Amino acid sequence: MYRGIRCFVPNEKGRILGNVLEPVDFIKYVWKIGNSEAYFVNQNNHFEDFFSDDDYELGIVGADLQRRFEENSYYTIFVDLQGYPSEQFEAITTYEDFVKSNCEIVILLTDCTYLDIYCKDRQLIEKLYNHAKTLPVKGLHCLSDENDGRTGMVAF
Template sequence: MKRGISFEIPNEYGTLLGEVLKPIDITVFSWRIGNGESYIVVDNELDEELFSEDKKAIGGAELKNLLENNMYYIIFSDLQAYPKGEFFDIETYEEFIESQCELILLVVDSCYVTIYSKNKETTELLYKNATECGFEDVKYITDENDTRIRLSAW
């Protein structure tokens, strides 16, 4: 069974998370912001954090605006999409499956992206988008090849 996808994005400034999530309507979700490190880029320099430390959740429209209308640099990112409602502390794939969370997006070391999705259509759209964007090493994550123990960027 397909759990999600993994691929590599360029290690550079840009709007890469916006590009990664482009095929889905991120505004219909509430997003839990996990531990991470990402910065807005101003005048080709790292500036304030993309996701402020005191904010653990963000609405989909606000996230879309952040990701599509700012230049930023991602070092680590941990985002979880929920239908409007409560958030859970998810650490394993099994907890993800049992939760209300619909999608988990992890970025590690600025370029390694992992996306878990409960929706098969969403997984296919994200896979197709990643290949069309020219991202490298695009693969499905399956029950057989998933080596991740924790669903966390840290």
């Protein structure tokens, strides 16, 4: 059974995370922000926080998150996102928690380059995989029960 995809993204500022996530319908979800370290790159080439304190506390609606990914250059170090159909967030610390929860998608980026996307929708997994093949990512493969050793569902 497929769980999601894994790949390595370039360690550089830009829009690569948004590009990889293009097949995701962000508007369908309210996003819970876990431990994350990500920055907008402003006009002066300085970094500003990608997520606000309110984002961490309340979550972020899909349209706002999508706009941030599409309209800005940014640099991501760690990103922990969980997409829910409503604002009823749950504590997810393991893959089993994810399976039992109402969370539909988990996006984990660690150390700037290691990207894991877990999704309950097999068709979306296939769309993400096929789309990622067209991008400058490396080591792309589908995660399955047989090849995924991840136990914790956190970025760091």
